[in-house]
Amino acid sequence: MTPQERLTAALARIPYASFLGVRAELKGDELTLVLPYSDHLVGNPLLPALHGGVVAALMELTAITQLAIASKSDKFPKTIDVGFDYLRSGKPVDTYARARVVKIGRRIANVQAEAWQNEREQPIAAMHGHFLVSEEEKAGSGQ
Amino acid sequence: MSGETHYGEGEDVFERVKTMMQWTPQGRALGFEVTKLEGNHVWGRCPYKPELIGDPETGVIAGGVITTFLDQLCGMAAVLAMKEPSMVATIDIRIDYMRAATPGRDVLAEAHCYKIGRNVAFVRAVAFEDNAENPIAHATSTFMVNATRKFGANLREKKT
Numbered sequence: 001m002t003p004q005e006r007l008t009a010a011l012a013r014i015p016y017a018s019f020l021g022v023r024a025e026l027k028g029d030e031l032t033l034v035l036p037y038s039d040h041l042v043g044n045p046l047l048p049a050l051h052g053g054v055v056a057a058l059m060e061l062t063a064i065t066q067l068a069i070a071s072k073s074d075k076f077p078k079t080i081d082v083g084f085d086y087l088r089s090g091k092p093v094d095t096y097a098r099a100r101v102v103k104i105g106r107r108i109a110n111v112q113a114e115a116w117q118n119e120r121e122q123p124i125a126a127m128h129g130h131f132l133v134s135e136e137e138k139a140g141s142g143q
Numbered sequence: 144m145s146g147e148t149h150y151g152e153g154e155d156v157f158e159r160v161k162t163m164m165q166w167t168p169q170g171r172a173l174g175f176e177v178t179k180l181e182g183n184h185v186w187g188r189c190p191y192k193p194e195l196i197g198d199p200e201t202g203v204i205a206g207g208v209i210t211t212f213l214d215q216l217c218g219m220a221a222v223l224a225m226k227e228p229s230m231v232a233t234i235d236i237r238i239d240y241m242r243a244a245t246p247g248r249d250v251l252a253e254a255h256c257y258k259i260g261r262n263v264a265f266v267r268a269v270a271f272e273d274n275a276e277n278p279i280a281h282a283t284s285t286f287m288v289n290a291t292r293k294f295g296a297n298l299r300e301k302k303t
Binding site for chain 2: 013014015016018019020039040041042043044045046047048049051052053054056057058060061075076078079080081082083084085086089091092
């Protein structure tokens with residue numbers, strides 16, 4: 001399996017990723033998650049705007065998946081804490097997210113992520129968080 | 144609406160708050176419910192559904208669902224604390240996980256708007272299955288008050 005296929009298979013195993021409609025694009029080791037617009041993702045129907053929780057969920061999924069790639073583990077890391085900053089209202093269009101693994105320690109990883117829509121330089125939200133990557137999970141990577 | 148009463152008061156408040164919860168398409172899709180109101184506190188339920196699982200090996204609900212639930216409930220607590228209801232927009236929300244949610248069980252939460260000013264509301268929340276003494280997660284959030292914008296504002300072309 002190519003890395004792209006492995007990633008697509010990993011995401012397909014997460015029911016919630018399918019519920020949101022998220023798909024993954026991998027170029028080298030850089031992952032972009034794409035959330036195509038859908039009516040059920042809206043939080044404020046008057047504007048309309050995406051639900052902040054949905055944008056947060058996209059960034060957290062990106063962070064977890066990028067971290068799984070970086071730690072060469074097939075298991076998904078566990079969230080310890082996540083902080084989300086909202087910068088712009090999410091328009092009813094496709095949304096993208098990328099994550100950067102700042103540091104992987106023996107037990108804890110620090111990850112940042114950003115979400116944007118039409119322009120990469122105009123992020124709609126940012127995330128930073130800590131995730132548990134146990135030694136057992138790293139040892140089980142086989143790579 | 145009188146300037147003296149809070150939005151979270153009055154006999155019909157429960158109906159109004161239920162309508163508010165139903166107003167959000169994502170809240171409807173996830174099946175959120177409001178279960179109790181008291182002052183600037185609001186309690187809600189996020190039902191367990193197999194399609195919301197985030198870890199297929201354990202059946203634990205996805206963190207994103209908990210974030211959406213707590214964000215929504217915190218926003219409602221902010222509106223309940225207002226004299227005149229207005230739209231709110233999340234400035235930031237931080238979620239600390241004490242443990243994973245129990246597979247197969249609904250997640251409950253209590254949100255409390257402990258301070259509201261002209262511009263910003265401060266809201267805390269805790270998520271649990273049985274009681275807040277055994278928490279799944281704690282949330283701290285801030286909301287922009289009077290974030291009301293024109294209908295369809297996000298459909299217009301952006302300013303150049």
